[in-house]
Amino acid sequence: MDWRRFGFIALIISVLFGVVVLIGHVQIAPVIIVTSMLATTIAVASPLTLGALCGVYCERAGVVNIGIEGMMLSAAFFGWLAAIYMNTVFGIAPMPSLLGGVAAAILTGGLLGLLHSVLSVTFKVDQIIGGTVINILAVGITGFLNRQLFFEKGSIFGGNVPHAPGVLPRIQIPLLADIPVVGRIFDQQPITWAAILLVLVTHYVLFYTRWGLRTRAVGEHPRAADTVGINVIRMRYANVILGGMLAGLGGAYFTLESVPSFEPLMTNGRGFIALAAMIFGNWTPFGAWAAALVFGAAQALQINMQFFREVIPPQLAILQISYVVGLAPYILTMLILTGIIGKNIPPAADGQPYEK
Amino acid sequence: MTIVLEAKGITKQFPGVLANDQVDFDLRQGEIHAMLGENGAGKTTLVNILYGLYRADSGEVYRDGQRVEFHSPKDAIKHAIGMVHQHFMLVPVFTVSENIMLGAETTRRGVLDRKAVAAHVRELSHQYGLDVDPLAIVGDLPVGIQQRVEIVKALYRSAEILILDEPTAVLTPQEAEELFRIMRELTQRGVSIIFITHKLKEVLAIADRITVMRDGKVVGTVKPKETSEAKLAAMMVGREVILKVDKGEASPGENILQVKELKVSDRRGLEAVRGVSFHVRTGEVLGIAGVQGNGQTELVEALTGLRPIQAGQVLMNSRDVTGRAPRTITETGMAHIPEDRQRHGLVLPYAVADNMVLNTYYLPPFGVRGILQPKAIDSNARKLVQDFDVRTPSPYVPTSKLSGGNQQKVIVARELSRAVKLLIANQPTRGLDVGSIEYIHKEIVLMRDRGVAVLLVSAELDEIMALSDRIAVIYRGQIVATVEAAKVTREQLGLWMAGARPEDD
Numbered sequence: 028m029d030w031r032r033f034g035f036i037a038l039i040i041s042v043l044f045g046v047v048v049l050i051g052h053v054q055i056a057p058v059i060i061v062t063s064m065l066a067t068t069i070a071v072a073s074p075l076t077l078g079a080l081c082g083v084y085c086e087r088a089g090v091v092n093i094g095i096e097g098m099m100l101s102a103a104f105f106g107w108l109a110a111i112y113m114n115t116v117f118g119i120a121p122m123p124s125l126l127g128g129v130a131a132a133i134l135t136g137g138l139l140g141l142l143h144s145v146l147s148v149t150f151k152v153d154q155i156i157g158g159t160v161i162n163i164l165a166v167g168i169t170g171f172l173n174r175q176l177f178f179e180k181g182s183i184f185g186g187n188v189p190h191a192p193g194v195l196p197r198i199q200i201p202l203l204a205d206i207p208v209v210g211r212i213f214d215q216q217p218i219t220w221a222a223i224l225l226v227l228v229t230h231y232v233l234f235y236t237r238w239g240l241r242t243r244a245v246g247e248h249p250r251a252a253d254t255v256g257i258n259v260i261r262m263r264y265a266n267v268i269l270g271g272m273l274a275g276l277g278g279a280y281f282t283l284e285s286v287p288s289f290e291p292l293m294t295n296g297r298g299f300i301a302l303a304a305m306i307f308g309n310w311t312p313f314g315a316w317a318a319a320l321v322f323g324a325a326q327a328l329q330i331n332m333q334f335f336r337e338v339i340p341p342q343l344a345i346l347q348i349s350y351v352v353g354l355a356p357y358i359l360t361m362l363i364l365t366g367i368i369g370k371n372i373p374p375a376a377d378g379q380p381y382e383k
Numbered sequence: 384m385t386i387v388l389e390a391k392g393i394t395k396q397f398p399g400v401l402a403n404d405q406v407d408f409d410l411r412q413g414e415i416h417a418m419l420g421e422n423g424a425g426k427t428t429l430v431n432i433l434y435g436l437y438r439a440d441s442g443e444v445y446r447d448g449q450r451v452e453f454h455s456p457k458d459a460i461k462h463a464i465g466m467v468h469q470h471f472m473l474v475p476v477f478t479v480s481e482n483i484m485l486g487a488e489t490t491r492r493g494v495l496d497r498k499a500v501a502a503h504v505r506e507l508s509h510q511y512g513l514d515v516d517p518l519a520i521v522g523d524l525p526v527g528i529q530q531r532v533e534i535v536k537a538l539y540r541s542a543e544i545l546i547l548d549e550p551t552a553v554l555t556p557q558e559a560e561e562l563f564r565i566m567r568e569l570t571q572r573g574v575s576i577i578f579i580t581h582k583l584k585e586v587l588a589i590a591d592r593i594t595v596m597r598d599g600k601v602v603g604t605v606k607p608k609e610t611s612e613a614k615l616a617a618m619m620v621g622r623e624v625i626l627k628v629d630k631g632e633a634s635p636g637e638n639i640l641q642v643k644e645l646k647v648s649d650r651r652g653l654e655a656v657r658g659v660s661f662h663v664r665t666g667e668v669l670g671i672a673g674v675q676g677n678g679q680t681e682l683v684e685a686l687t688g689l690r691p692i693q694a695g696q697v698l699m700n701s702r703d704v705t706g707r708a709p710r711t712i713t714e715t716g717m718a719h720i721p722e723d724r725q726r727h728g729l730v731l732p733y734a735v736a737d738n739m740v741l742n743t744y745y746l747p748p749f750g751v752r753g754i755l756q757p758k759a760i761d762s763n764a765r766k767l768v769q770d771f772d773v774r775t776p777s778p779y780v781p782t783s784k785l786s787g788g789n790q791q792k793v794i795v796a797r798e799l800s801r802a803v804k805l806l807i808a809n810q811p812t813r814g815l816d817v818g819s820i821e822y823i824h825k826e827i828v829l830m831r832d833r834g835v836a837v838l839l840v841s842a843e844l845d846e847i848m849a850l851s852d853r854i855a856v857i858y859r860g861q862i863v864a865t866v867e868a869a870k871v872t873r874e875q876l877g878l879w880m881a882g883a884r885p886e887d888d
Contacts, residue, residue, distance in 0.1 A: 182628070235495055237488040244474050244485050251472035254436070255486030255536075303540030 032309070036317045039359070040068070043324045045135075051335045058208060064327045066212045071285075071330075072316075072323025073222035073292075074099060077277030078230050078301025079308065079315035081136075084270035086310060087233060088263045089246035090147055091154040091378040094161030095274050096298025098139045102278025104169040105193070106132025107289045108176070110282075114192040116183075121192035129195075129218070129279045136148065136275020139165075140268040148263045151380035160300075170291045191287040218276060218284045225273065229312040242266055246374035249381040274298070296357070303360045306371050316361070325355040338341045384411040386448070387575050388433065388464070388544055393442035395428055399722030402428040403439070404599040410544065415566060415576045417590035419583070421619055421816040422787070425599040426579045427469070429526075430546045433464045433577075434460040465537025466546040471529050473536075475522030480504055482521055483536045507538050512568055526674070527558035534565065545569065546577045551585060555674055556844065556877035557869055563589050581619075582845075583612040595619055610691075620817045628848075630828045633852040636665035639805050639836035644696035647678070647685040655681035657860035658695070663805065668827065668837040670851030670868070674880050675842045678860035680722055683809045683840055687719045688712045689727075700804065713742050716804035720794055720811045724787075724842075728794045731783035735775050736764035738782050739797045763800075770821070771796035795826055809840040824850060844876060858882050 110128025308314025
């Protein structure tokens with residue numbers, strides 16, 4: 028990840044924030060707008076960050092994963108289902124139920140990672156097909172079970188959508204969170220904190236540990252790794268499963284941290300945006316995080332603009348149409364992927380099954 | 384002398400090929416034991432078994448007299464065996480240290496200890512006179528140095544036995560000399576070396592003993608003093624071989640191909656051919672010498688219309704064909720023997736007969752009003768199979784079933800049976816057996832004598848020297864020298880191939 032790219036990212040985020048400040052400053056002080064935008068950006072970027080980290084682990088080990096979307100969607104559903112089950116059926120308190128839900132989401136992601144490994148590492152199915160299988164499977168299975176379990180008469184919840192155990196509580200960073208106005212940034216929910224922590228951990232693992240060196244070797248030149256006695260297949264399995272678990276945690280964000288409910292297709296392409304963030308971040312954890320923040324900022328723009336509908340100046344009337352603003356993250360994805368800045372260099376053996 | 388490694392009765396069957404058939408081989412302490420044989424003779428299979436990459440179907444391996452069984456390279460490494468593969472097993476984006484420690488990492492509290500590894504690498508490279516910088520990125524290093532990194536990698540794992548698989552294939556003659564010096568240095572320090580090659584001169588220069596393999600069997604083991612190039616060649620091929628190409632004086636005529644200030648980019652968009660100019664006349668062979676990867680591939684692809692040209696001009700018979708489609712260029716009378724015959728020269732699943740009309744199928748008599756004429760295609764195939772001595776059970780077997788030499792003959796037959804004014808042959812004998820090489824060389828000289836202009840691109844200096852009338856040396860996408868073949872030595876060419884310029888002499 029070069030500095031030009033980080034500069035470019037900072038520029039886009041500034042522009043997005045600037046637009047909101049420009050429009051909203053007549054109602055609210057700019058510092059409050061920026062703080063609120065930043066807090067929202069960090070929060071909504073967390074599933075993207077986790078999805079992108081999933082991509083980093085998989086692709087650094089040489090396995091293309093376009094199934095991040097499906098992994099997140101499935102994890103969102105099964106995490107939520109587990110939390111509700113624990114809470115309403117077994118009568119477990121809301122907090123442990125939520126944590127159980129997170130664990131179930133991670134497990135779901137891991138299992139789908141295992142499925143992807145079996146398909147693309149062992150059976151050498153085209154990795155794009157493997158990912159597509161996961162995406163289609165996720166849409167079908169979550170949609171079907173959602174309807175069967177919650178809306179069909181005679182099903183477990185008998186047509187009554189049960190009371191959900193709520194969302195994960197906020198965690199404040201001592202001292203920092205107490206700063207007036209700006210403190211809001213340091214008051215976030217656990218998965219958001221975990222995402223940031225995992226960026227640091229992934230960077231460290233990838234570039235400073237034996238595991239990381241071997242992972243990257245397997246993604247760059249698997250035969251070279253094989254000739255020095257590294258088990259290529261095992262490394263790929265482990266990294267894809269690990270990546271799946273991270274995507275699973277990202278999925279938990281949707282139903283256990285953001286809102287206390289599940290809706291079909293609720294990940295809404297976020298898994299693909301995460302993939303784009305990973306590519307724009309040049310397969311590095313920090314780069315992926317920075318790119319995820321850009322998309323997060325675009326989403327924060329959309330959320331914050333709702334407050335300022337009335338004060339949008341006539342020249343920018345187009346911003347009054349909510350879906351125009353809503354398109355921002357997707358348009359950004361396309362622009363960024365066309366390679367405005369620099370060339371992206373994927374791991375050399377990315378997407379290639381290893382044949383002895 | 385003690386035998387450090389011994390293979391007894393090794394047999395390995397691959398689908399359709401008996402790669403090793405009851406092979407016996409032994410390596411003595413501190414010797415360089417060359418293994419000589421043509422491609423497909425089974426040398427690489429044998430060493431891959433000795434290194435644990437393949438498992439033998441039957442036979443035994445002994446290390447210092449003890450029976451051993453290797454399930455993976457890990458086991459071989461444990462028994463102090465190291466291997467330098469023909470295609471380097473290095474990760475280009477890693478540093479030298481990272482590549483060397485990979486799989487045998489040193490860590491301190493879970494963190495890679497890069498400093499300790501770098502220090503150890505420096506110590507080893509100093510001790511054996513190898514001179515590698517542990518902090519350099521491998522992809523930035525010339526191949527000669529990358530090879531040293533591979534050797535240090537083996538020594539780092541305390542290798543006492545070193546297997547070098549075709550180590551000189553990618554080196555200039557000077558780099559090869561340097562490698563031989565290193566090999567001698569290593570043996571003096573007690574390392575034993577298995578040296579695989581198909582180059583006769585090299586084994587006579589460096590080996591203590593030579594084992595020759597043919598068709599998966601050991602033909603014999605000899606000492607360099609007791610043999611000669613001709614005798615070794617005969618052992619490799621199984622019959623007498625004429626090593627020298629018989630060719631008379633060239634009588635060059637007019638310019639057929641003229642290339643002016645040509646610039647071409649490679650697959651990654653980097654400039655691979657950087658302003659190249661030359662011409663080829665009727666009745667002469669212009670050889671382009673150079674170490675692999677100096678822009679030869681891109682140059683030939685640009686000339687044949689397979690790759691876009693960034694700048695410059697290509698004239699064929701005074702007609703501008705710059706950037707024209709391959710078919711247009713072919714129709715001006717250019718024949719092309721591509722570098723990678725399996726990917727660019729043939730449609731492997733197609734029948735031999737179909738491959739023989741791959742660039743003329745749309746023309747009468749093979750195609751009439753868009754309909755293929757099986758009779759014409761059949762009689763053409765039967766004639767070419769006869770004329771060019773293609774060994775195939777029938778013209779209708781898939782071309783993939785033929786041996787490499789016969790596949791190449793299919794291409795040669797197709798390209799040379801047309802009315803050709805220019806032949807571009809890129810690595811025409813790579814990977815072929817001595818017999819096929821002999822045949823293709825004769826064919827090239829024959830074309831020249833008939834007045835065809837020949838552009839020969841080859842990384843084999845011997846081939847360039849044997850066939851060319853003039854030689855152009857390409858280095859990093861530029862032609863550094865063009866000389867009469869008769870007036871230049873191997874050593875001089877080797878220097879130019881390594882980047883020296885004629886004015887530096």
